[in-house]
Amino acid sequence: MHQLRSHIGEGPLLRALAVTLAVFAAALGTFVLVNQRGSDAPSAAGGVSVPPSASTDTRIASYQQLVRSHPSDSRGYDFLGDAYMQKVRETGDASFYKRADGVYTKALQLNPRDPAAVTGAGTLALARHDFSAALGYGQRARELAPFSFQPVGVVVDAQVELGRYQDARRSLQQMIDLRPNLSSYARVSYFRELHGDLSGAIDAMKLAVSAGGGAAENVAYVQTLLGNLYFAVGRRADAREAYRTALETFPGYVPATAGLATVSRRARALRLYRSAVARLPLPQYVIALGELQQAAGKRPDYALVRAEERLLQASGVNTDVDLALFEANHGSPARAVSLAKRAWAAAPSVRSADALGWALTSAGRPGQGLHWARRGLALGSRDPLFLYHAGMSAKAAGRAAVARAYLSESLALNPRFSPLYAPRAERTLKELGA
Amino acid sequence: MKKLAFAAALIAAAIAVSLSFGSSHREAPLTALDPTADDTDIYAFVAPDATDKLTVIANWIPFEDPAGGPNFYRFDDRAHYYINIDNTGDGVYDIRYQFAFKTHVLNKNSFLYALPGVSSIRDPKLNVQQTYTVTREKLKKGKTVSEKVVARNLPVAPNNVGPKTIPNYTAVANQAIQSLPGGGKVFAGQRDDPFFVDLGTAFDAINLRVGTGNQGGGKDDLAGYGVHSIALQLPKSDVTIDGKSVSGPAASNAVVGVWTSTERPRVQVQGVASAAKKHKKHGKKSDDSNFVQVSRLGNPLINELVIPLGQKDHFNATQPSQDAKLYGKYVLSPELAKVMNLLFHVNAPETNRTDIVQALLTGLPGKTQIGKHPVPADTLKINLGVPPSANPNRLGVLGGDLQGFPDGRRLADDVTDISLRVVAGELKGNHVPLGDGVDANDKPFLSTFPYVTATNSGFDSQIPKPITPTHAPTP
Numbered sequence: 001m002h003q004l005r006s007h008i009g010e011g012p013l014l015r016a017l018a019v020t021l022a023v024f025a026a027a028l029g030t031f032v033l034v035n036q037r038g039s040d041a042p043s044a045a046g047g048v049s050v051p052p053s054a055s056t057d058t059r060i061a062s063y064q065q066l067v068r069s070h071p072s073d074s075r076g077y078d079f080l081g082d083a084y085m086q087k088v089r090e091t092g093d094a095s096f097y098k099r100a101d102g103v104y105t106k107a108l109q110l111n112p113r114d115p116a117a118v119t120g121a122g123t124l125a126l127a128r129h130d131f132s133a134a135l136g137y138g139q140r141a142r143e144l145a146p147f148s149f150q151p152v153g154v155v156v157d158a159q160v161e162l163g164r165y166q167d168a169r170r171s172l173q174q175m176i177d178l179r180p181n182l183s184s185y186a187r188v189s190y191f192r193e194l195h196g197d198l199s200g201a202i203d204a205m206k207l208a209v210s211a212g213g214g215a216a217e218n219v220a221y222v223q224t225l226l227g228n229l230y231f232a233v234g235r236r237a238d239a240r241e242a243y244r245t246a247l248e249t250f251p252g253y254v255p256a257t258a259g260l261a262t263v264s265r266r267a268r269a270l271r272l273y274r275s276a277v278a279r280l281p282l283p284q285y286v287i288a289l290g291e292l293q294q295a296a297g298k299r300p301d302y303a304l305v306r307a308e309e310r311l312l313q314a315s316g317v318n319t320d321v322d323l324a325l326f327e328a329n330h331g332s333p334a335r336a337v338s339l340a341k342r343a344w345a346a347a348p349s350v351r352s353a354d355a356l357g358w359a360l361t362s363a364g365r366p367g368q369g370l371h372w373a374r375r376g377l378a379l380g381s382r383d384p385l386f387l388y389h390a391g392m393s394a395k396a397a398g399r400a401a402v403a404r405a406y407l408s409e410s411l412a413l414n415p416r417f418s419p420l421y422a423p424r425a426e427r428t429l430k431e432l433g434a
Numbered sequence: 435m436k437k438l439a440f441a442a443a444l445i446a447a448a449i450a451v452s453l454s455f456g457s458s459h460r461e462a463p464l465t466a467l468d469p470t471a472d473d474t475d476i477y478a479f480v481a482p483d484a485t486d487k488l489t490v491i492a493n494w495i496p497f498e499d500p501a502g503g504p505n506f507y508r509f510d511d512r513a514h515y516y517i518n519i520d521n522t523g524d525g526v527y528d529i530r531y532q533f534a535f536k537t538h539v540l541n542k543n544s545f546l547y548a549l550p551g552v553s554s555i556r557d558p559k560l561n562v563q564q565t566y567t568v569t570r571e572k573l574k575k576g577k578t579v580s581e582k583v584v585a586r587n588l589p590v591a592p593n594n595v596g597p598k599t600i601p602n603y604t605a606v607a608n609q610a611i612q613s614l615p616g617g618g619k620v621f622a623g624q625r626d627d628p629f630f631v632d633l634g635t636a637f638d639a640i641n642l643r644v645g646t647g648n649q650g651g652g653k654d655d656l657a658g659y660g661v662h663s664i665a666l667q668l669p670k671s672d673v674t675i676d677g678k679s680v681s682g683p684a685a686s687n688a689v690v691g692v693w694t695s696t697e698r699p700r701v702q703v704q705g706v707a708s709a710a711k712k713h714k715k716h717g718k719k720s721d722d723s724n725f726v727q728v729s730r731l732g733n734p735l736i737n738e739l740v741i742p743l744g745q746k747d748h749f750n751a752t753q754p755s756q757d758a759k760l761y762g763k764y765v766l767s768p769e770l771a772k773v774m775n776l777l778f779h780v781n782a783p784e785t786n787r788t789d790i791v792q793a794l795l796t797g798l799p800g801k802t803q804i805g806k807h808p809v810p811a812d813t814l815k816i817n818l819g820v821p822p823s824a825n826p827n828r829l830g831v832l833g834g835d836l837q838g839f840p841d842g843r844r845l846a847d848d849v850t851d852i853s854l855r856v857v858a859g860e861l862k863g864n865h866v867p868l869g870d871g872v873d874a875n876d877k878p879f880l881s882t883f884p885y886v887t888a889t890n891s892g893f894d895s896q897i898p899k900p901i902t903p904t905h906a907p908t909p
Binding site: 115119123144145147148149150153154169172173176177178179180181182183185186187188190191192195203204206207208210211212213214215216218219221222225241244245248249 | 462466467468469470471503505506510511513542545698699700701703704726745748751
């Protein structure tokens, strides 16, 4: 078939077809894109082959090669952006957000109607806690790909964080109707959890675990969340089993290591948190370690928290809510209040309300603190920490009966919800004569 | 060409995405990769050692690396897996076999998949065991007429961990071959993926390695990977429209269409507790009573070559009876034909491809057509009256072998080459001997049920990529 051969290797023609080809390749469902030379020499293909077991670094290198060979096809940039996002997930190195931003921007310049690029930009906005922008991207992606569930997932997450719970409920039902899988079940679980339906949340998370996913890390993630739900209701043995299963699925998985610490004796918990911080020095683990040290009567070291927060901010992440709670507990209450107010203005969710309430209480304004704590609990959430904040605010505001009710509910859910705050809740209840 | 490739495509997007570590706000993965729901292939044939029966092999969970951790690969306990049969030609299932799995962890304190020396399929040393129930549903115009559990608590073949854990793997796995009442057989568990393809060729915009791909030289990119198979062998009378056996290829009950699907529970966001109350009022079961189809597969060509990327979720959720309306235009004017012409100038007809519609959707008249007025539907048609070939040809009907694809599909049928040639116009007299250069699976198939063979063990796994030897051009 030399007539056929003669057309292979006509570079200009093939280059002109690059986008068509990529569409075709995607239609085939490719993990192998593309060397456009079309050589007929064996294995000279040099195409980008990314097997499913490839590490994220391999994946990044392959997609970088892909966008070099296909600089005008938006989809190569989509893949690369998603690989950068996964890199953050595995290393906590938020500088990859900037790189993801760069390639999604490039993809959108090439093809503003590429649903994967719009969805990618939406997930990046979510990761940076720019929920209004995320909602916009999600809605746009949804228009471009009405039968895909992923854009709906971006919309759901944004609506939840913006406090639009009725909208989120509708979107989430649409998502589950489109595609019941790990992604949608996990979101149903969180929605139920926010509304205080913890056993329903556990049921949905079990469905997510059973459905599984292609990436071990994703599966370990939902197994860890299942552990956290068990922990929240005081089922420590089940929680431990869930964390150990996650570590079996993805050895060394840091969120599961930290989860295991919450159900371990103090000495072991300290070891586990230290190893978590050593591998992934994220504020939440540094804070958890510090609070455990404090509970053990040792000097906590929170210096890393602010350093990490600065790094995150430099990568475009809005850390207001998390930082507000940290400042309220371990730093400057006045700063806590201004951070929490800003967080509420940007994302009026129950999470922001809780943080604002606790910031106000810590700043000596417990009356207002209780008001905001109640808004934080408005959906019926049964988060022991939310309840603790509400109870302590009520106590400080002189509302003894209210304080008793919140604090007992918190401890009834999980008497050991925090090494630092659960004993404080107990002491306070005693002072209140309960 | 194959569903697994679709999954592979999504891996990039899929593995991802998004957990903001700086925060307490919850970001679950947004992954499209869903291997437990992903039906990769369906095969349907009359086996030489069981000529009075229909044999179906259906595969899920693509790209199982046997060394990838045996706990990771198993059927989803909460999903329903189906083999569907249409014997009236309306694209709606008339008979369904449902497979529902359950995982048992014998020692909850151990996280080992198995202890060394597993000697039987129910050996307590096999710590993680899956069992399943088979339910046969009969339907009329999509409405259930009867539903009968035909087998329960059947064992799933364990994953092939290695010779220390399961010294005689073949014997242990063979214990998963179970009889069904009425003369059928069933098997479920890990197997070598029978599909063979040079993805590098096919998905690199048909970057042929040698000639037009009909001289070997291809690299079997699926060598070494496993899948989870369900093999089902049924007396033909169990699937025909009249419940009788088939007298010959021209018999009116000879042709049926088969396809797989996967369904998952459609939960209510508001929660099981409130949903259960609501359902009780209406006398319905709660929670798991409502299922959504998340995946389906009939012909090995349609989903990947024909359905555009943005339509795939929709395709997976819809029924074959809707195919003409929703996707007919993509079959009649396949994108692939245009690309082939631009690339290779092969003169592939670009429009009005009724030949493809006939070969895959409505059936070849007198050969694979169900009844007189079949609805175009993506189901794998098989004429049960055609006896097994003495000399099977990997190109099936194109190679003059009337027992092969697109009349059913045997394990050794080279659907990649067949598909490329059909799209290039073979059935309209435009003969272009295209291929991917891989002609057969790297591992031989078994001559007896379940026909698909064991994977390499995890211990021995290398995911090798053998090169098919170069040979003289095939006609």
